[in-house]
Amino acid sequence: xxxNTVANVVARLCFSSSLFFSEELNTFLIILxxxxxxxxxxxxxxxxxMSAFSDMLGPVASKVLMIIVTLGTALLLFILAYYSIDYVxxxxxxxxxxxSLRIPMYLTVLIVPFGLTVTGIQFVLAALTxxxxxxxxxxxxxxDTYEDNLDTxx
Amino acid sequence: EEWKFxxxxxxxxxxxxxxxxxKELVEEKSGGDVDVTIYTYGQLGxxxxxxxxxxxxxxxxxxxxxxxxxxxxxxxxxxxxxxxLSQNNDVNKDILSKSPTIYKxxxxxxESKGLKLYTMYPEGEMVWTTKKKVEAPKDFDGVKFRVMxxxxxxxxxxxxxxxxxxxxxxxxxxxxxxxxxxAQVNPIFFIExxxxxxxxxxxxxxxxxxxxxxxxxxxxxxxxxSDDRKALLKDVKAELDDYIFKAQADLNAxxxxxxxxxxxxxxxxxxxADQRAKFEEASKGVGDKLVDEVGGDTQQVLTDLRDEISxxxxxxxxx
Amino acid sequence: xxxxxxxxxxMLGLLLLGFPMMVPLASASVIAFAxxxxxxxxxxxxxxxxxxxxxxxxxxxxxIFAADIVTKGHTASRLIDLAMTFVGHxxxxxxxxxxxxxxxxxxxxxxxxxxxxxxxxxLRPKMLEAGYKDSFTMALIINASDIAFLIPPSIGMIVFGVxxxxxxxxxxxxxIGPGVLILLLFSAxxxxxxxxxxxxxxxxxxxxxxxxxxxxAGPAIMFPVxxxxxxxxxxxxPTEVAAVSVIYAIILEVVxxxxxxxxxxxxxxxxxxxxxxVVFILxxxxxxxxxxxxxxxxxxxxxxxxALDSAGPYTILFAIxxxxxxxxxxxxPIVVILVLTPIFMPLVNNAGIDPILVGTxxxxxxxxxxxxxxxxxxxxxxxxxxxxxxxxxIKGTPPFICMLLLVAxxxxxxxxxxxxxxxxxxx
Ligand code: NA
Ligand code: NA
Numbered sequence: 001x002x003x004n005t006v007a008n009v010v011a012r013l014c015f016s017s018s019l020f021f022s023e024e025l026n027t028f029l030i031i032l033x034x035x036x037x038x039x040x041x042x043x044x045x046x047x048x049x050m051s052a053f054s055d056m057l058g059p060v061a062s063k064v065l066m067i068i069v070t071l072g073t074a075l076l077l078f079i080l081a082y083y084s085i086d087y088v089x090x091x092x093x094x095x096x097x098x099x100s101l102r103i104p105m106y107l108t109v110l111i112v113p114f115g116l117t118v119t120g121i122q123f124v125l126a127a128l129t130x131x132x133x134x135x136x137x138x139x140x141x142x143x144d145t146y147e148d149n150l151d152t153x154x
Numbered sequence: 155e156e157w158k159f160x161x162x163x164x165x166x167x168x169x170x171x172x173x174x175x176x177k178e179l180v181e182e183k184s185g186g187d188v189d190v191t192i193y194t195y196g197q198l199g200x201x202x203x204x205x206x207x208x209x210x211x212x213x214x215x216x217x218x219x220x221x222x223x224x225x226x227x228x229x230x231x232x233x234x235x236x237x238x239l240s241q242n243n244d245v246n247k248d249i250l251s252k253s254p255t256i257y258k259x260x261x262x263x264x265e266s267k268g269l270k271l272y273t274m275y276p277e278g279e280m281v282w283t284t285k286k287k288v289e290a291p292k293d294f295d296g297v298k299f300r301v302m303x304x305x306x307x308x309x310x311x312x313x314x315x316x317x318x319x320x321x322x323x324x325x326x327x328x329x330x331x332x333x334x335x336x337a338q339v340n341p342i343f344f345i346e347x348x349x350x351x352x353x354x355x356x357x358x359x360x361x362x363x364x365x366x367x368x369x370x371x372x373x374x375x376x377x378x379x380s381d382d383r384k385a386l387l388k389d390v391k392a393e394l395d396d397y398i399f400k401a402q403a404d405l406n407a408x409x410x411x412x413x414x415x416x417x418x419x420x421x422x423x424x425x426x427a428d429q430r431a432k433f434e435e436a437s438k439g440v441g442d443k444l445v446d447e448v449g450g451d452t453q454q455v456l457t458d459l460r461d462e463i464s465x466x467x468x469x470x471x472x473x
Numbered sequence: 474x475x476x477x478x479x480x481x482x483x484m485l486g487l488l489l490l491g492f493p494m495m496v497p498l499a500s501a502s503v504i505a506f507a508x509x510x511x512x513x514x515x516x517x518x519x520x521x522x523x524x525x526x527x528x529x530x531x532x533x534x535x536x537i538f539a540a541d542i543v544t545k546g547h548t549a550s551r552l553i554d555l556a557m558t559f560v561g562h563x564x565x566x567x568x569x570x571x572x573x574x575x576x577x578x579x580x581x582x583x584x585x586x587x588x589x590x591x592x593x594x595x596l597r598p599k600m601l602e603a604g605y606k607d608s609f610t611m612a613l614i615i616n617a618s619d620i621a622f623l624i625p626p627s628i629g630m631i632v633f634g635v636x637x638x639x640x641x642x643x644x645x646x647x648x649i650g651p652g653v654l655i656l657l658l659f660s661a662x663x664x665x666x667x668x669x670x671x672x673x674x675x676x677x678x679x680x681x682x683x684x685x686x687x688x689x690a691g692p693a694i695m696f697p698v699x700x701x702x703x704x705x706x707x708x709x710x711p712t713e714v715a716a717v718s719v720i721y722a723i724i725l726e727v728v729x730x731x732x733x734x735x736x737x738x739x740x741x742x743x744x745x746x747x748x749x750x751v752v753f754i755l756x757x758x759x760x761x762x763x764x765x766x767x768x769x770x771x772x773x774x775x776x777x778x779x780a781l782d783s784a785g786p787y788t789i790l791f792a793i794x795x796x797x798x799x800x801x802x803x804x805x806p807i808v809v810i811l812v813l814t815p816i817f818m819p820l821v822n823n824a825g826i827d828p829i830l831v832g833t834x835x836x837x838x839x840x841x842x843x844x845x846x847x848x849x850x851x852x853x854x855x856x857x858x859x860x861x862x863x864x865x866x867i868k869g870t871p872p873f874i875c876m877l878l879l880v881a882x883x884x885x886x887x888x889x890x891x892x893x894x895x896x897x898x899x900x
Contacts (some may be wrong), residue, residue, distance in 0.1 A: 023303050023320050027526045030753065033534065034525055040743075046751055047493035048856045050847065050863045054491040069492050074497055079503060080518065087515035087522075090210065094267050096225045096559020099304055102447070105225065109522055194634065196811025197767040199760070201521050212512035212768075218884045286799045322527065325710045327641050328626035332707035348635045352642045397883075416640075 024100050028108045035115025042122035045138030059136070066136050070127040077120035084113040155184075157430045158213035160193040160204040162222075162367070168277040168343060168402045169367060170219045175397050176215075179390045184383075186288075194471045209268035211372045221304040221368045227456045228448040234306035234361040235444060236313075237430070238459065241473050243276070243403075245466045246364055250274045251395040255458040256434045259451070269409035273391050275398045276364040278406040283354040285336050287421070289429050291315035291436045300326055300338040306444050311361070313437040323348075330354055346409035351417055357410075357425045360433055442458065465473040476509040477771050488847055498758035498803075505765040512768075517761050524760025524805070525753045534749040535715035536587035537858075539722040540594040545835045546726030546733045548693040549595030555694070558686040562677035565667030567603050569660045571596045572609075572617040576656050577701065579621020584628075585843055586752065586854045587715065588618035594858060604672045611859060612869030615851045616877065617659055619840035622806070623652035626704070629836045632807055636814040637821075639828040643895040647833045650890045651880055658876045692729055696721060748857045755853050759804035767812045772796070776816060786824045790885045793817050793831060794838050801842020802849055809839055833891040834884055841877045844870065 021083035039049050049069075054062045098105055125140040137143055161169040170192070176191035178462065193213075199202055205226060206217040206463055224231040230465040232238065239246045250256070256274060264271050277304045288294055294315035301307040303320050311318040319335050329335040340352060378386070413420060425433075480501040487497040499517075506514050543549045553570075560566035574596065579588040593614040600610040622629045625645035635642035666672075678686075687694065700718055703709045709717055726733040733741075766772065776782075781792055796817070800809035814835070821831050844851045846867045855866050884890055 023322075026531045028532070030525055030531055030749075031522060031719055033746045033756070034750045034753040035505040037746045038754050040747050041751045044747065046747060046857070046860075047495070048751060048755070048853050048863065049491050049493045050488055051491050053489050055862075055864075065490065069490060072487075073496050076503065078499060080499060083514045087514075087518040090515055094209070094226070096267075097228070099221070099225055109518075112518060112522065166638060167820065179693075191770065193767065194815045196808070197815070198764060199520055199523050203519060207512075210513045210516065212516055226484055321710060322712070324628050324631050325626075325712065327631055329710055331626075331642075332705060334707050334710045347638045349641045352640065388634070395517065 024098050024108075032111050035111045036134060039115055039118040039122055042119045042126070043139055043141065045126075045142030063130055063136050066138075067127050067130045070123045070130065074120045074123035074127065077123065078115050081113050081116035081120060084109075084116055088113060155188045155216060157188055157190050158193065159190055159215040160198050160207065160213055161217045162195055162201045162204070162219060163217070163344075164195050164347070167347065168341070168398070168405060171405065172394060172398050173217075173367070173403045175394060175401075179393060180244060180386065183386050183389065188383075194410070202451060205269075205321070205370065208370055208372050211268070211375060212374075214375050214404045215369060215371050217270065217289060217367050218370050219365070221302050221307070223368060223370075224304065224306075224333070226267045226269065227260060229260055229263060229329050229450055229452050230368070231304070231306050231444060231448060232441070232452060232456050232459060233366045234304065234363070235309065235441045235456065236310050237434040238441070238456075239276075239364050239366075240463055240465070240467055241361050241430075242467060242471055243364070243399075244470050245463060246276055247308060247399045248466055248470070249459070249463055250276060250366060251391075253459065253462055254453055259455060259458065263451070264370065265373050268373050269374045270376045272369040272371045272387070273394065274366060274368045275395070276402060278343060278365055278402050279361065280339050280363040280365050281342050282358040283330075283340050283345055283350045283359060284354070284356045284358060285330075285333075285354055287356055287423070288337075288358055289423065289425060290432050292306060297337055298335045300329065300335040305447065306440065309440050309443055310437055313440055314362075314433055326350065327353060336390065345408040346413050351413045351420055355419075355421060357413070357422045359422075361425060361430050362433060362437070401462055476505055476557070476765075476769050477774075479509075480505060480765070492712070494847075494853065495754050495758045498755065502758070502761040502765050502858075505769070510517040510768060515641045516764070520764045521757035521759040524757040524808075527807075530753070530756070532584055532715035533587050533590070533752070534745055536584070537590045537717050537748055538742065538745040539715070539718040540591040541745055542719075542726050542733060542738070543696070544595045545737065545741060546722075547730045548696055548722065550599075551690045551693040552696065553595060553599050555690045556770050557675065557687045558678045558683045561675040563664075564672065564674055566662035566674065567596075568605060568613060568663035568667060571600060571613055572656060572659045572663060575614060575617035576620045576624065576652070577697070579618050580624035580701075585618045585621045585840065585851050587826060588621050589615055589851050589854045589857055592618070593855065596853055597859060604670070605667075606670070606869070607861065608865060608869035609666060611855055611861065611866050612871075612873050613659065613663065615844045615855050615866075616870065617656075617871035617881075618851060619844050619877070620652050620655055622836050622840040622843075623648035623655070623833075625649075627836060629806055629810060629839055630832060632810045633814060633832045633835055635740050636811060637818050637828060637832060639832050643829050644832045644836075645746075645893045647829050647891040651833060651896055652882055653835055654883075654890060655877065655880055658880070659873070662872060662876065677819050692725060696725070714889075748854075751857045752850065754854050756850065759850075760808060763804045763808045763812060772813060772816050776820075781820055782823070784820075784824075785828050787885065789817075789820050789824050789826065790831070790834065793821075794834060794881055794885070797835050797838035798842045798845070801839045802845045802847065805850060806839035806843055810835065827888060827892060829895060830884070830888040830891055834881065837877070837881055837884065841874060841881070844869075845874060 015146055054065050057065060088106050088109055096105045097103065098108065122139060126137055129137045129140040163169040173192045173434050177192060180188050180190050198207060201222040205218045205222060208216040220230050220233045257271060261271060282288065291314050296350050297316045298319045299311050299316035300321045301311055301318050308318045321329050321335060326338055327348065327350065330338065330350060377399045441456055445456065484497040487500055502517050506517060556570045557567065560570055564634060575588050575592045578592050579585060590694050597610050601607060607658060625648065627648060630644040630648060631641055651660050700714055700723055703714050724856060727735060727738065782787060796813055797809060800813060821828060843849045846852060852866055856863060
């Protein structure tokens with residue numbers, strides 16, 4: 001993304017012209033990053049939530065709540081995935097092309113149903129982990145705690 | 155019964171004037187059976203979104219301008235070809251409101267996307283705002299010209315001799331202010347409301363293009379209407395053809411006055427026929443390039459429109 | 474039950490139960506489409522995708538990436554060390570530096586989220602080291618980043634100017650007064666906080682030592698120069714400066730300082746992608762939510778019910794403040810401006826209120842709303858970046874929000890704070 005935009009700046013300053021597809025390419029990359037990223041975030045237990053209420057509960061109650069939350073989230077994601085298949089199908093049907101690159105528009109959003117489904121599966125796995133293993137789990141690999149260090153990276 | 159009408163512009167702009175009058179006429183002629191709800195720019199998403207909303211039947215009417223509509227009906231991009239339309243705006247009014255090439259020829263292409271073309275009208279001449287005087291293609295040398303991301307516009311401004319630049323519209327004002335770009339193009343009413351004149355020095359009328367817009371409706375919705383309603387829509391369109399033509403001219407004239415009042419030292423330049431001819435000559439290949447890239451019926455549409463326009467010009471005069 | 478009541482109950486319920494934030498936002502839309510609005514459900518996805526597509530948004534991940542690189546490497550700490558040699562002996566000096574840094578960076582980047590990331594990433598660890606509480610630190614970063622909206626160039630003001638038909642140039646200048654006032658208030662609070670909590674200071678440095686620190690900072694000093702200069706000299710647009718800073722960060726840290734390995738860049742990129750996704754999915758869900766609200770014409774209904782069309786100027790200004798503030802607690806500021814401005818502008822014009830004042834007030838309110846729970850997007854960004862629980866991130870915000878609201882009230886009663894500068898310059 002950065003390379004693409006910088007290429008645009010360099011092209012404009014040095015060669016006095018612009019890479020017009022950079023806008024479309026960037027939009028495509030953002031969609032890609034977002035919908036791949038949400039499943040990764042689910043796997044790492046990084047989705048933002050307000051935990052004030054569940055933090056007050058005892059271990060059993062918060063485990064039950066976590067199972068409800070993960071299954072409910074998975075359900076919503078599967079519903080959205082189903083909607084997104086309709087959305088992509090609609091774009092395929094009308095066969096529209098992007099203005100600059102002239103590629104079929106549905107290609108740019110093909111990742112959406114895929115990302116939503118995989119994220120849904122991650123939440124199902126999280127629910128199963130809570131059912132099968134002791135403790136409260138945000139995902140199948142992360143327990144519900146925040147590590148206490150100053151590292152701002154993953 | 156509620157008809158939802160989404161426009162691409164804000165309150166008080168040309169498309170809003172059209173939609174408001176449409177609402178008034180439809181509600182009056184239907185004896186209050188139909189309520190029209192207007193959504194202005196951004197309330198239901200981007201320009202692209204509202205056309206999709208119309209195609210899917212979520213709303214009944216929307217404005218769609220050639221740049222965005224081009225992804226639905228590529229042939230409509232011919233209205234971006236420089237100097238296609240006449241310098242005589244009465245000719246343009248007649249063509250845009252009645253042309254068989256547009257209303258009959260393209261209707262299949264609209265239908266295949268779930269749309270029906272309701273009307274087409276001009277919003278005013280596309281005016282350049284620049285930091286330096288431009289009267290011939292050579293004056294564009296090294297001028298970074300912001301255009302919308304549409305291949306036909308990019309080709310046009312390259313052929314005029316400028317360096318086309320893509321910039322999201324939210325950055326155009328500050329782009330002009332800091333000289334990331336040197337010029338941009340829009341109808342005068344939009345230049346006034348987006349205040350681009352505050353950060354440029356020249357307003358240049360080069361006659362290359364009218365900003366045209368279409369109103370589309372959902373095809374299935376239209377086909378499902380009773381004959382009464384269809385007749386009503388036809389009447390309303392006829393009345394609005396005259397109304398909007400005058401309303402946009404007034405709005406643009408008022409906007410120019412406002413600009414002159416707010417910035418008395420702004421220089422307004424109208425290119426004469428000789429000067430225009432130079433730009434027209436320079437951009438001669440743009441139409442062919444569009445035909446090459448888009449294909450489909452583009453060649454036919456372009457030829458037919460040119461015929462219609464020159465016939466009408468013989469009838470009404472060229473200027 | 475009507476649409477508005479239903480979705481508010483559902484959203485609050487799901488939120489309190491601890492569902493990921495995207496669930497309450499997206500569920501509201503799913504329910505609205507399924508039971509209240511007879512239109513195709515794929516529009517939910519259309520709006521979600523279109524919400525994350527605007528070109529201006531791409532600056533955010535790029536700033537996240539650049540900030541991650543300079544934090545991992547040497548640039549950020551060299552710059553902060555440099556600042557400390559000048560202000561380290563003052564009580565609260567580091568906090569004031571943070572506030573100033575956020576204001577300056579926000580001024581050019583124009584994005585509050587990018588500012589939270591770029592300034593908060595490197596400055597938060599330093600503030601914690603110096604003894605500031607984390608809740609204070611995070612709240613300061615989040616709220617000081619808000620000033621970004623008020624100092625030109627401001628995308629919020631540009632959008633308001635176009636939709637509300639107001640001079641953008643005058644708006645830009647009008648924002649400076651309140652922006653500086655907020656910065657002063659935050660600085661004063663920071664100094665008071667440092668005194669009250671006995672945050673230690675470092676001994677005052679001599680000018681010779683300061684000069685040495687400038688030399689030490691070396692090419693790192695070019696970083697802010699490049700960003701601020703690049704914008705104001707017209708080399709690059711605000712979106713492009715994000716890309717330039719990524720490249721400069723890589724050159725600096727990987728090539729010159731050799732403090733970050735090429736292989737680590739990949740890991741940083743992965744982390745950037747994850748943070749971007751976590752924040753952007755909420756921007757997308759928020760856009761869908763706002764579509765539902767405006768499609769159902771809920772704001773119009775509320776304004777009608779309140780009989781605002783016959784209200785006086787002060788009532789209208791307070792109503793505007795509250796509406797924009799609440800709106801931005803839920804969805805992206807730009808979307809809020811687009812949806813609400815056309816509804817309020819006729820009232821403003823009828824009541825004869827100065828539209829420049831309204832524009833400044835709206836910009837201030839969207840900035841405050843972005844940093845306010847439950848859905849303020851700066852809060853999401855801070856949670857994603859700092860990896861602290863929701864409750865802790867918002868714990869320190871009340872004093873800041875009170876100061877911001879105080880400025881809003883002052884602005885309503887003393888519009889000169891905003892209109893003084895443009896009146897001198899333009900009228
Ligand atoms: Na700014
Ligand atoms: Na927000």
